[in-house]
Amino acid sequence: MDTLPDSRHITARLHLARPGFTLDVDLRLPGRGVTALFGPSGCGKTTCLRAIAGLERPQPGKVVVNGEVWQDDAAQVWRPTHQRSLGYVFQEASLFDHLTVGGNITYGLQRTPAAERKVALDQAVALLGIGGLMDRRPAALSGGERQRVAIARALATSPRLLLMDEPLSALDPGRKAEVLPYLDNLHRNLDIPVLYVSHAIDEVARLAHHMVLIDAGRVRADGRTEDLITRLDLPLAHGDAAATVIEGTVTRHDAHDHVTTVVFQGGELLLVSPAARTPGDRIRLRLQARDVSLALEAPAGTSILNVLPATVAAVAQDSPGQWMVALDMGGVRVLARITQRSATALGIAPGQPVLAQIKGIAVVN
Numbered sequence: 111m112d113t114l115p116d117s118r119h120i121t122a123r124l125h126l127a128r129p130g131f132t133l134d135v136d137l138r139l140p141g142r143g144v145t146a147l148f149g150p151s152g153c154g155k156t157t158c159l160r161a162i163a164g165l166e167r168p169q170p171g172k173v174v175v176n177g178e179v180w181q182d183d184a185a186q187v188w189r190p191t192h193q194r195s196l197g198y199v200f201q202e203a204s205l206f207d208h209l210t211v212g213g214n215i216t217y218g219l220q221r222t223p224a225a226e227r228k229v230a231l232d233q234a235v236a237l238l239g240i241g242g243l244m245d246r247r248p249a250a251l252s253g254g255e256r257q258r259v260a261i262a263r264a265l266a267t268s269p270r271l272l273l274m275d276e277p278l279s280a281l282d283p284g285r286k287a288e289v290l291p292y293l294d295n296l297h298r299n300l301d302i303p304v305l306y307v308s309h310a311i312d313e314v315a316r317l318a319h320h321m322v323l324i325d326a327g328r329v330r331a332d333g334r335t336e337d338l339i340t341r342l343d344l345p346l347a348h349g350d351a352a353a354t355v356i357e358g359t360v361t362r363h364d365a366h367d368h369v370t371t372v373v374f375q376g377g378e379l380l381l382v383s384p385a386a387r388t389p390g391d392r393i394r395l396r397l398q399a400r401d402v403s404l405a406l407e408a409p410a411g412t413s414i415l416n417v418l419p420a421t422v423a424a425v426a427q428d429s430p431g432q433w434m435v436a437l438d439m440g441g442v443r444v445l446a447r448i449t450q451r452s453a454t455a456l457g458i459a460p461g462q463p464v465l466a467q468i469k470g471i472a473v474v475n
Contacts, residue, residue, distance in 0.1 A: 147159070147324055153325055176303070197265060237299055254281055257289055320334060356376075359374075370382075377439065395474065402446035403446065404467070416467065419463065421464070425459065428447055433447070435453070
């Protein structure tokens, strides 16, 4: 768990009973960066956000954002939504059609007294790459552009907390890929904590450093994203979407072959990267378990770019005929999904040294 001082944490103790469903969570989350609320549809993710925003009133409840108390039933404190310094981005952009892009963003800015403005209008516009759209009406924007404008409008209020409820779910894969880099950019450049609701693990793996797994209105697990998605006792580490998150530093980029070299705690990874990378840049990579194979000896004459030493940390059945193997790679946990036949042939067991083979085209930023 994050060890930041109390003033840099978000406390959310929420009890909300509805017919056939009860939300009952007690969270203490990092007060900076992106925290994802993840789980299946109907598990309570959006209800959590609405309760934190004051759109639903949990009883009992307590919400404290980096030292600012929004609700504390024990102390008889309740701030309605309009008195909570928050920005809220929904699945649909919900822009004002009669206003230009600039007018929509200025509307958000006008909600905040000048003395409390911490995010400059031009900063929000630049971070989201919408400078060339300011005179357009929402009807003339693509879905991805509309969502970027909606995010800029929320940021213009200089919120102490940004809530994002499935902001990319209404977009097709192309538009989603368009918006993701801008969301990456935001948390690197703004000191505003984000609570991000999603049921898409690829979004969570890319954006969130902290994660809450919610199931049927209760917290099943809570911790660093890279830890939770590789725990074999949780469903995230099983199935076709099982993956590993690796953080590293770019050391070089070969513009001819479009290959980037990234150093991380467990060694060196080569990946295909059409875009130029700058040495020294921090990078967050995702590696699916199905793209990792195992060997006992170094292969010869292979097209595989990455062959890294590792130790088997744990093994669990993934599905009939398939095993999920958790590897320790220099302190980084990496998942490999292999067939039961291969596991038996290689004698895979905890403590065994192996070589993890990873295609360069399988490593995704």
